[in-house]
Amino acid sequence: MALVSMDVVDDDSATPSDYNPCPRIYLNSAQVAALGITTPPRAGTQFTLTAVVEVASVTEVSDDDADDGKGQDITLTLDVEYAEISPAPKGKAAQLYADQ
DSSP states (O other), X not given: OOOOOOOOOOTTSOOOTTOOOSOOOOOOXXXXXXXXXXXXXXXXXXXEEEEEXXXXXXXXXXXXXXXXSSSEEEEEEEEXXXXXEEEOXXXXXXXHTTTO
């Protein structure tokens, strides 16, 4: 699958103007150490994250206005099983539009 932006707002939900729709992952100190991060990065530092995830739960709801055109909304809860992190080689825009 191609790299896609997660900065997507669900049309069906009311969100405050300062809401960031991107999924957020919290890592505890043992997980940070396991990834080899020994110096705290500054907020805003970009990394490339590669992960193996397992689907923990799925919700499928019938929706006549679904974005996928199939009359259904699907949500997933994912458990991160394995991860690798490295410095991002480029800015967000360059990564998303590298082929153009």
